[in-house]
Amino acid sequence: MQFMLLFSRQGKLRLQKWYVPQADKEKKKITRELVQTVLARKPKMCSFLEWRDLKVVYKRYASLYFCCAIEDQDNELITLEIIHRYVELLDKYFGSVCELDIIFNFEKAYFILDEFLLGGEAQETSKKNVLKAIEQADLLQESETTFASSCVKLIL
Amino acid sequence: MSPSVRLQEMIRVIRGARTQGEERGVIQRECAAIRAQFRQADNGTRSHNLAKLLYVHMLGYPAHFGQMECVRLIASPRYNEKRVGYLGAMMLLDEKQDASLLITNSIKNDLSHNSQYVQSLALCTLACMGSAEMCRDLAPEIDRLLRASNSYIKKKAALCAVHIVRKVPDLGELFTPAARSLLCEKNHGVLHGAVVLITELCERNPDTLEQFLWKNAPVVPELVQIMKGLVMSGYSPEHNVAGISDPFLQVRILRLLRILGRNNDTASDAMNDLLAQVATNTDSSKTAGSAVLYETVLTVMDIKSESGLRVLAVNILGRFLLNNDRNIRYISMTSLQKIVQTDHNAVQRHRGTIVDCLKDQDASVKRRALELSLALVSAVNIRSLMKELLLFLSSCPPELRAHTTSGIFNAAERYAPSQRWHIDTILHVLTTAGGDVRDETVPNLIQLITTATELHCYTVHKLYRALITDISVQSLVQVACWCIGEYGDLLLRGECEETEPVQVTEDDVLDALETVLQSHMSSPATRGFALTATMKLSTRITHNVDRIRSIVSIYGSCIDVELQQRAVEYNALFKKYDHMRYRGSVCGAPSVIEAKLPECKSPVPSSGLSHTVPGPATSTSGGDLLDLLGGLDVSPAPPSVKVYEKNGVTLKLQTDSQTDTGMTITLTATNSTDGDITSLTLQAAVPKVCFGLPGCLCILYSTLVSDEMGCPDWCFSTQVQPCFQNSWDSL
Numbered sequence: 080m081q082f083m084l085l086f087s088r089q090g091k092l093r094l095q096k097w098y099v100p101q102a103d104k105e106k107k108k109i110t111r112e113l114v115q116t117v118l119a120r121k122p123k124m125c126s127f128l129e130w131r132d133l134k135v136v137y138k139r140y141a142s143l144y145f146c147c148a149i150e151d152q153d154n155e156l157i158t159l160e161i162i163h164r165y166v167e168l169l170d171k172y173f174g175s176v177c178e179l180d181i182i183f184n185f186e187k188a189y190f191i192l193d194e195f196l197l198g199g200e201a202q203e204t205s206k207k208n209v210l211k212a213i214e215q216a217d218l219l220q221e222s223e224t225t226f227a228s229s230c231v232k233l234i235l
Numbered sequence: 236m237s238p239s240v241r242l243q244e245m246i247r248v249i250r251g252a253r254t255q256g257e258e259r260g261v262i263q264r265e266c267a268a269i270r271a272q273f274r275q276a277d278n279g280t281r282s283h284n285l286a287k288l289l290y291v292h293m294l295g296y297p298a299h300f301g302q303m304e305c306v307r308l309i310a311s312p313r314y315n316e317k318r319v320g321y322l323g324a325m326m327l328l329d330e331k332q333d334a335s336l337l338i339t340n341s342i343k344n345d346l347s348h349n350s351q352y353v354q355s356l357a358l359c360t361l362a363c364m365g366s367a368e369m370c371r372d373l374a375p376e377i378d379r380l381l382r383a384s385n386s387y388i389k390k391k392a393a394l395c396a397v398h399i400v401r402k403v404p405d406l407g408e409l410f411t412p413a414a415r416s417l418l419c420e421k422n423h424g425v426l427h428g429a430v431v432l433i434t435e436l437c438e439r440n441p442d443t444l445e446q447f448l449w450k451n452a453p454v455v456p457e458l459v460q461i462m463k464g465l466v467m468s469g470y471s472p473e474h475n476v477a478g479i480s481d482p483f484l485q486v487r488i489l490r491l492l493r494i495l496g497r498n499n500d501t502a503s504d505a506m507n508d509l510l511a512q513v514a515t516n517t518d519s520s521k522t523a524g525s526a527v528l529y530e531t532v533l534t535v536m537d538i539k540s541e542s543g544l545r546v547l548a549v550n551i552l553g554r555f556l557l558n559n560d561r562n563i564r565y566i567s568m569t570s571l572q573k574i575v576q577t578d579h580n581a582v583q584r585h586r587g588t589i590v591d592c593l594k595d596q597d598a599s600v601k602r603r604a605l606e607l608s609l610a611l612v613s614a615v616n617i618r619s620l621m622k623e624l625l626l627f628l629s630s631c632p633p634e635l636r637a638h639t640t641s642g643i644f645n646a647a648e649r650y651a652p653s654q655r656w657h658i659d660t661i662l663h664v665l666t667t668a669g670g671d672v673r674d675e676t677v678p679n680l681i682q683l684i685t686t687a688t689e690l691h692c693y694t695v696h697k698l699y700r701a702l703i704t705d706i707s708v709q710s711l712v713q714v715a716c717w718c719i720g721e722y723g724d725l726l727l728r729g730e731c732e733e734t735e736p737v738q739v740t741e742d743d744v745l746d747a748l749e750t751v752l753q754s755h756m757s758s759p760a761t762r763g764f765a766l767t768a769t770m771k772l773s774t775r776i777t778h779n780v781d782r783i784r785s786i787v788s789i790y791g792s793c794i795d796v797e798l799q800q801r802a803v804e805y806n807a808l809f810k811k812y813d814h815m816r817y818r819g820s821v822c823g824a825p826s827v828i829e830a831k832l833p834e835c836k837s838p839v840p841s842s843g844l845s846h847t848v849p850g851p852a853t854s855t856s857g858g859d860l861l862d863l864l865g866g867l868d869v870s871p872a873p874p875s876v877k878v879y880e881k882n883g884v885t886l887k888l889q890t891d892s893q894t895d896t897g898m899t900i901t902l903t904a905t906n907s908t909d910g911d912i913t914s915l916t917l918q919a920a921v922p923k924v925c926f927g928l929p930g931c932l933c934i935l936y937s938t939l940v941s942d943e944m945g946c947p948d949w950c951f952s953t954q955v956q957p958c959f960q961n962s963w964d965s966l
Contacts, residue, residue: 154526
């Protein structure tokens with residue numbers, strides 16, 4: 080996978096993950112053009128399109144578009160499954176996820192993505208394991224913060 | 236108040252801004268505060284400030300001043316700070332920034348951290364934005380992790396190694412042994428990572444590919460085993476997706492098998508059974524199953540599989556074509572496109588369904604169906620398939636029209652069952668989509684019509700009818716004008732075998748041409764065609780020559796220089812040489828052939844002139860003129876001879892064919908000076924003594940336009956009027 084974009088129906092970017100190096104200007108340009116192209120598609124059209132020299136796979140979930148750019152040899156159908164798996168993970172984590180969850184907790188959305196995909200490829204194919212790892216990492220974060228704040232209390 | 240609420244508070248405030256200006260103001264304030272905070276010593280809020288900055292960055296605002304903060308946070312001992320720091324690094328830093336090198340050391344340390352979650356952060360960041368330098372530095376670390384760590388880390392290290400190999404292909408050798416041993420793991424995540432890594436290694440380096448095929452413990456049998464396990468295993472809740480056990484892993488294994496079996500018979504044999512099993516046992520009612528089947532088909536078609544398996548694969552694609560899901564239909568056509576050359580007959584069987592897809596709503600599906608249909612055209616199905624293509628053309632989306640027309644023309648040219656069919660097809664296309672055809676269509680069609688001598692009457696009738704219906708399509712109008720000018724006498728005769736003849740008078744025909752001349756829809760080129768046609772008719776009609784004369788003289792003062800020039804020349808023919816204008820048939824009507832000008836955007840069509848002249852063949856040299864006349868059926872002609880070359884003007888004579896009663900000679904004139912040559916008069920005489928027949932004389936009164944516009948193949952652009960005289964008379 081070259082990059083993944085999440086954007087709303089108004090074209091507002093909610094998440095962007097780039098797996099190939101691009102200049103900031105180029106990223107903005109690509110994002111703008113691709114968002115325009117995808118938003119112009121009608122509801123019943125197929126989920127794949129050829130854009131520049133990439134294959135783009137997109138799917139709309141409620142008010143969010145999930146859009147991945149894959150290489151020529153990648154399997155489009157399995158990419159659809161990858162997108163679906165990511166949505167399931169978000170759903171399980173946030174409990175019935177909606178766009179606002181992703182807006183206000185964008186860093187968590189990234190953490191979940193980074194636990195599922197690495198370098199553009201799926202790293203864990205078991206939903207349970209991904210969620211478990213996130214949970215553990217969150218606990219680690221929690222415990223550190225609690226420890227830190229309790230230390231502060233002690234000192235004071 | 237927990238600091239992270241401040242982040243959410245900021246997000247709320249930004250979203251509450253009603254205008255772009257207001258939003259900018261809020262963000263500027265926040266950024267200033269963040270910058271100030273960064274400058275201060277550690278106060279426990281650094282991670283939240285960076286998170287705020289990352290949000291602002293996602294909205295599109297500059298955030299480069301946060302780069303150093305990322306570096307600092309990554310070096311922090313606290314996990315939450317590391318977490319945000321690494322996230323920031325992946326978002327703000329890439330290999331082009333200098334700051335990225337500064338985190339190499341931190342990454343190195345974190346790779347050996349006690350906590351696997353810290354290790355995981357380092358691996359993730361390296362795999363996302365690691366530059367070639369960083370990769371080279373850290374590759375040994377990754378290799379170590381590949382061998383000795385828990386599965387959580389191994390799976391990440393494998394994908395990190397994939398990234399390293401992509402950045403620095405030479406390092407592939409380093410990872411090969413470890414990659415091989417990873418295939419023995421049970422953990423799906425590790426297996427997946429291992430398969431991806433081995434795929435990458437084999438694709439980059441054919442030697443490595445050989446290694447994996449033959450040396451110590453070849454992988455193919457092992458992969459086949461793993462696949463079998465996945466396909467035949469019962470329900471496994473952890474990896475099950477819609478009834479398929481770990482489709483992600485299955486797809487990757489199939490892809491690796493494809494690469495291994497591609498040019499290798501033994502390997503292909505070893506996987507034959509497995510592929511057949513997967514193809515028959517996989518349930519394709521949901522996307523996951525279809526994904527696996529799709530990958531299987533791709534693999535079967537790419538390796539050296541036996542024919543039975545190939546047929547099975549094409550049948551799967553055929554089934555996909557009938558699927559309700561549009562995505563599956565699209566995928567199927569993409570795959571069929573890849574194999575249409577090699578397995579043409581197998582794909583032909585599904586032609587009906589493919590043609591149906593031309594009517595789909597989705598533009599992508601339509602495009603695929605069009606490509607495939609064009610590839611499936613053959614001599615056998617040309618008639619029925621062309622009907623469908625023409626139907627498609629009438630309703631196809633505008634962006635596909637040009638492609639469709641050129642595809643139709645190519646197909647018609649290759650497989651036309653008869654000339655009449657060919658002409659009909661081209662005319663149909665011009666009527667439906669004449670605005671989207673290529674420029675060479677007009678001369679091509681003219682050539683085609685010329686060679687189809689028995690159909691002249693039919694063609695001119697058809698084109699006349701088309702012309703009086705609609706004069707907006709320029710290409711069609713141009714051809715119609717030319718045809719009427721050329722064969723107007725057949726039109727006026729009022730009889731035709733092939734089609735219902737029209738009963739027209741000379742006035743009607745001239746009316747039609749005049750409408751074209753006067754219409755604001757006609758382009759200058761079209762007007763040129765119409766004027767020339769009008770002029771040509773002056774030798775073919777008997778009663779209305781005066782009308783023609785008046786039309787022509789009107790255009791003598793036309794604003795368009797091209798038209799004006801022609802009109803003036805034609806006028807001169809009327810005035811000075813009227814007694815020599817063609818009356819009656821002495822040697823047969825000359826056939827004017829429009830020659831193709833390769834890549835020349837000339838508003839004036841060039842005409843190569845050939846007329847029947849009795850007499851011996853002149854000696855000739857050089858055969859370039861055959862290219863100019865392109866496609867014309869000339870018998871192997873003696874080469875052309877340069878008869879005149881002076882002051883930049885070159886004239887060549889070329890004998891095209893010689894029969895008992897006549898001979899066809901073509902004259903080409905070239906102007907290689909900077910300016911136009913006007914008032915060129917050429918006299919060519921043939922002694923009448925030779926065959927006891929009256930000699931013939933031809934006069935060219937023309938302007939040779941300079942070829943300085945840089946069209947190397949442009950020979951000349953003139954209008955020529957053949958004139959014949961019964962006896963040789965010098966002027």
